[in-house]
Amino acid sequence: MKNKNKNIFRKLRSILINSGYDVVLTGRFNPPRDIRGLRFRSVKGYIAPDSLKIYINKAMPVNDRVITLIHELLHEMYPVWTESKVERESKNIFQSLTVPQLGFIQFFVMTKPEINRTLKQQPFHSPIC
Numbered sequence: 257m258k259n260k261n262k263n264i265f266r267k268l269r270s271i272l273i274n275s276g277y278d279v280v281l282t283g284r285f286n287p288p289r290d291i292r293g294l295r296f297r298s299v300k301g302y303i304a305p306d307s308l309k310i311y312i313n314k315a316m317p318v319n320d321r322v323i324t325l326i327h328e329l330l331h332e333m334y335p336v337w338t339e340s341k342v343e344r345e346s347k348n349i350f351q352s353l354t355v356p357q358l359g360f361i362q363f364f365v366m367t368k369p370e371i372n373r374t375l376k377q378q379p380f381h382s383p384i385c
């Protein structure tokens with residue numbers, strides 16, 4: 257299980273970094289009907305392989321976006337999987353993520369203000385010299 261997690265996370269990370277896919281956080285969530293190459297649509301997110309974009313509904317809480325991003329990446333990795341298998345596996349993978357792995361994926365689905373709030377606005381104290 258540990259190794260399985262490591263492998264699947266490596267694949268997810270590799271697609272996120274190397275495939276050229278852009279993760280687009282969008283608020284108006286009405287996927288246009290005429291996007292070319294659009295394979296999967298839902299109110300949570302969808303992947304548009306022709307334009308190399310993964311759209312995520314930013315109205316959802318951050319970890320719901322994480323699951324949605326994993327979901328869309330699984331569609332890309334395993335085109336033959338059924339929707340229900342992708343749905344099930346994305347939840348399983350989410351549950352098995354370590355904290356650093358979760359943080360890595362969260363970074364892709366957070367808006368700038370959210371990242372600022374989370375990372376930059378932590379109080380700090382000067383070290384005692």
Ligand SMILES: [Zn+2]
Pocket residue numbers: 296297298327331339342
């Ligand atoms: Zn799907």
